[in-house]
Amino acid sequence: MEDFEKKLDRMTIPSGSVKPPLEIKLAIVNAQRSAVLGIWFVAVPCYFLFCVFMKYYFHINLGLFDTMVEMMSDLDKNPIMKWLSPILLVGLPLLGITINGLALCHFSYKPEEKIFLISIRLRWLNIAVLLLSLALICIFMGYVVVESIHHNTGLL
Amino acid sequence: MNFNWFVRKGIVYWPVSIFGWIIFLVAVAYAIYLFIDIDGRSHSVSDTLINWVFNCLIVGVGYSLIGFLTEKKT
Numbered sequence: 001m002e003d004f005e006k007k008l009d010r011m012t013i014p015s016g017s018v019k020p021p022l023e024i025k026l027a028i029v030n031a032q033r034s035a036v037l038g039i040w041f042v043a044v045p046c047y048f049l050f051c052v053f054m055k056y057y058f059h060i061n062l063g064l065f066d067t068m069v070e071m072m073s074d075l076d077k078n079p080i081m082k083w084l085s086p087i088l089l090v091g092l093p094l095l096g097i098t099i100n101g102l103a104l105c106h107f108s109y110k111p112e113e114k115i116f117l118i119s120i121r122l123r124w125l126n127i128a129v130l131l132l133s134l135a136l137i138c139i140f141m142g143y144v145v146v147e148s149i150h151h152n153t154g155l156l
Numbered sequence: 157m158n159f160n161w162f163v164r165k166g167i168v169y170w171p172v173s174i175f176g177w178i179i180f181l182v183a184v185a186y187a188i189y190l191f192i193d194i195d196g197r198s199h200s201v202s203d204t205l206i207n208w209v210f211n212c213l214i215v216g217v218g219y220s221l222i223g224f225l226t227e228k229k230t
Contacts, residue, residue, distance in 0.1 A: 033224060036167045040220040044213045051206075071207060092217065 034103035038096040038129035093133035159226035169223025
């Protein structure tokens with residue numbers, strides 16, 4: 001019995017220093033709250049695009065687009081307010097993409113194996129808002145590029 | 157910092173504190189002022205409504221952003 005106790009004393013105790021994976025997450029980014037804010041952020045650009053589609057694709061001219069363009073040009077004339085339209089049409093969807101992207105992604109780092117893991121949660125509302133925001137930005141940036149080419153070369 | 161000024165129901169933020177109510181009432185008063193202002197300058201009913209809806213959306217975005225940052229967290 002004494003030998004056994006001595007053997008036990010001599011045994012090395014395992015350190016038990018297995019570190020849990022380091023998780024990186026922003027406290028402000030909650031999936032449901034981000035989706036709600038994303039919906040508000042895409043509301044203005046969606047309304048603008050709705051006006052454009054009504055006039056140019058469905059040929060229903062209720063004065064929607066003309067009024068909107070008039071208002072945007074009024075904003076452009078004011079040196080302070082001229083930044084409002086790009087912020088509303090591109091800045092807000094970009095912010096929507098950022099917060100919904102962060103809400104969907106989950107980052108963790110395993111120090112022992114030196115592995116950085118990025119997992120994506122399947123929250124369909126967040127994904128839908130993110131894709132809609134991405135589509136809006138692509139449409140507006142595409143318009144800017146085509147308009148710029150047209151303005152510079154007169155080819156199109 | 158936890159403000160607890162609003163609670164979220166669906167996509168709308170409802171005020172639950174005095175500061176929340178002040179912000180809510182200011183937003184509503186500004187929307188009414190916008191309607192009167194736009195109506196005074198516009199030429200038709202559709203012109204008024206189109207401009208007013210667009211401005212209301214902008215006010216809604218600002219209000220929701222404040223609600224998002226100051227909502228009661230469970």
